[in-house]
Amino acid sequence: MSITRKSFSLQQIIYRLIGAANQEARAALESEPDKPGRFPVQVRPDTRAFLEAYAKTWGGSIASVAGAILDGVAMTQMHGAEAAMRGTVERLSLLIEEHDLSYPAAAEILTRFGITLADLSSPDALRGKLTAPRLESIAQEFCVKYDWLAGKSSTMTSGELHMWYKAADKAAEILWTGKHSGEDVKLILVTGASSNLEAKTEDGLAARHMPHVLPVIERRRALPGGEFFTRYELWEEGRWSYWRARHYLKLVVFFAQKCHIHVIGYRIDDDAYDHLVAGKVLCGSLFKHRNVTWYPDDYVPYAGRPPAKDPQEWATIESSDDYHWTFRRFNEILSEMPTLSADQT
Template identity: 25%
Template sequence: MDYFTIIKDYLIEEMKNTDAFSGFIPALMTLVITVVLTMLTKVRKKREVKINFKRNSEVILENTEKSTMVGRENQDSTFDEISILVDRFLKVYTIHGISINQIYSFVDKEFDLKISDFKDKNSIINVLNAELLEWTAKTFGVQIEWMYGKTEKIFPSRYFYKRVVSFCKQVIALRDKVEFIQIIFIRESNLNYKSADEQPVGIIVEFCKEVNGSNLSLYYPITEYGDWSYWKSRYQLKSIVYLLEKVDEFNLSPVGIKLKKGSIDRIVSGKEFIQEIFNVNKTLYTWHPYDYTSNPRHYHSLEGDEYKELIDYIQNERYVYRLKEGLVVKSGESQ
């Protein structure tokens, strides 16, 4: 039954029950208002149903989109990690002059790699395993965590300060295993022990070894630098130069190059390959660290008035004896 039928029946009934329409007009107005309110109520309810349905649909759609986005983010994250692993694995080789199509013949034969394994990233992913990654990290002296993207530090931490004896012992032990070794001291400007200004001096260990018939040149940064203006740091740097050069059976004479402070900072951070910071094939050695440890009677001696104090320091620390005898330094003792 529609609203017009209800109104018609109501009006007929009122006309029968009233005299001369005395109550008809008020009744009619009441009925019209009631019907209008009823209609508005139903329209509002329908609108609320539509709005709620729309809101629920939007919530469902939003949740679906969020779930899809999370899934895509997880997929993207996994893809990024794999991409980083492949890129860093390849970079270890290419930065050392080994092209991508040479890797298969450079690594150990036990990995049974073929040149076709390196035609694209997907083929490389298929042959990368824990053993190959560990072999690469060990051969090139980089951190495997860096290849996995877990750290930005390529090289492990290496120190010399308060570790003079252990540092020299490591250099000498390495010398006996490789074809060639050289200790490079890096500085920003001319050194002056009388200056109070900071004067950073860093160290790089360069060496060449044979790997499966190929010569491989490597550069290990010492991940700290000494301040030449601080006497103890300077004396320990000089002690390293003296021990490696002056002690007869070691006979390793460090060389020196100049670099900007920013480059020195990048080297000691261990976050970049040395080859990315300066051209290792064209850089010339411009100063000689042994000038700072030479007897003042020699014409090339620098800071000769500190020579006697340096020798006393080396003797007091028993560096030569401990280095030759291979004494183990207990924790807490100066080295």
């Protein structure tokens, strides 16, 4: 009988040795947690020159610099992966809290990704389930960036590109599909508190003073037990002061109104708006208990009545050859729309 011998590369051997050493180090730390950390170290001349230079720059001793470097290496080797996965679990917990979900409700959402309530109650079990494909699926479900959830980036969200600008028909299809998927859909247009939405030109305006608008799609669905799962899909921001961007935003608002999707406008603190656009905050807590502060639907016709604001620009949009195809596509989508019940309108 022949014996198959498994061969290992040098890299695999090194990884195995490091793993064994890390395991032994953890065991030693548990058995002697208070063992003194002072011991003599002999280094090469170039290493000593390196340590002396850093000690001089930092204003510390050679021993403190060497200790910091060694501590960093040890922490990375002994706790790096564990710490990273612990951070991923914490970010998932943050998502659950930001969406105002109980853990049973969160388990209802995550069960189709193979994560149970028992997993959520045990960080060790949960860490074992958070593979890359699962994290990707969870990130998509909660409308956050995979790299953030996996601990590779500090950017939580980003606006999806090519969703409305010169693509109002695409936005209409997404809104229509969402409307009839069983979710309650809202179109939210977010802007900064200091934005001047009356600015119709960028002449003489510095970039920081140009009013920007961030479209956000809110999707809300009921869960067993009476809870709701609300997620926010960010689209790319646009400049309200740029006429073409403003036209396309108005077209999207017009379609949303036609298919009975609620359209609301939020003004938020300028710093909060910048953080939202940069993906540094999540919408859940930012939008909680927020009142409507402007009305995008004032800029489009409703129930046969002309727009309450700037009706002349809407007349220009309706008569422009640039948008004839868009209006035709809107009508095609609306003609496919099933009859709405009273509670959907």
